[in-house]
Amino acid sequence: MIHLETRRSELELSDVLNNRFSPRAFSAREVAEQELELVLEAARWAPSSMNEQPWRFVVTRRGGDAHARLLETLNPSNRTWADKAPVLILAMVHRTLSRNGQVNHHARHDLGLATAHLTAQATALGMGVHILGGFNAEAARAAFKVPEELDIVSVLVLGFPGDADQLPDNLRERESRRSVRHPLSELVRYESY
Numbered sequence: 062m063i064h065l066e067t068r069r070s071e072l073e074l075s076d077v078l079n080n081r082f083s084p085r086a087f088s089a090r091e092v093a094e095q096e097l098e099l100v101l102e103a104a105r106w107a108p109s110s111m112n113e114q115p116w117r118f119v120v121t122r123r124g125g126d127a128h129a130r131l132l133e134t135l136n137p138s139n140r141t142w143a144d145k146a147p148v149l150i151l152a153m154v155h156r157t158l159s160r161n162g163q164v165n166h167h168a169r170h171d172l173g174l175a176t177a178h179l180t181a182q183a184t185a186l187g188m189g190v191h192i193l194g195g196f197n198a199e200a201a202r203a204a205f206k207v208p209e210e211l212d213i214v215s216v217l218v219l220g221f222p223g224d225a226d227q228l229p230d231n232l233r234e235r236e237s238r239r240s241v242r243h244p245l246s247e248l249v250r251y252e253s254y
């Protein structure tokens with residue numbers, strides 16, 4: 062019997078933050094169109110430098126050819142479990158500013174914010190998101206004809222968390238353990254570094 066620690070912070074963080082984790086076990090439950098639209102809408106409303114909204118997403122659903130092509134770009138260690146998730150999303154950013162073509166130094170920062178919004182909304186709906194950097198971005202560029210002006214940053218694995226028993230031995234036990242964090246005292250200084 063796996064004991065699941067759900068709440069993580071000892072402080073009264075909002076549930077969508079405190080209950081979030083990066084699942085590897087996904088249930089067979091489909092993500093409804095409305096649910097998918099809501100998590101994407103959450104990303105849409107993220108703040109961004111100069112309201113540039115540089116994020117772009119390619120959404121693929123399990124069973125379709127696009128999902129299979131995106132899955133193919135994942136590192137094998139990620140593919141072994143991500144293949145069960147009903148939705149895979151390729152996350153990208155425009156690296157230049159639409160107003161003047163200069164480099165947008167905050168583009169990836171803003172994609173991170175949009176992804177955080179998406180993840181919080183997904184958590185509120187009972188879903189989980191596992192963000193992946195372990196994939197071949199150039200293979201994804203070719204597979205999805207992504208223009209050069211976009212940086213390909215991550216793959217978002219989205220679905221409802223499932224039973225850890227479906228995972229291989231090395232991941233099953235890990236699924237029940239929640240990751241830890243540095244103490245605030247290590248992250249925050251007051252008044253001066």
Ligand SMILES: Cc1cc2nc3c(=O)[nH]c(=O)nc-3n(C[C@H](O)[C@H](O)[C@H](O)COP(=O)(O)O)c2cc1C
Pocket residue numbers: 081082083084139191192193194195196215240
């Ligand atoms: C940009 C980024 C890339 C990541 N890449 C991977 C990955 O390739 N494979 C993986 O299993 N987890 C990946 N993760 C998940 C992290 O390992 C995870 O968020 C971290 O260990 C904290 O655990 P938690 O999300 O459950 O709190 C990635 C997370 C982020 C934000």
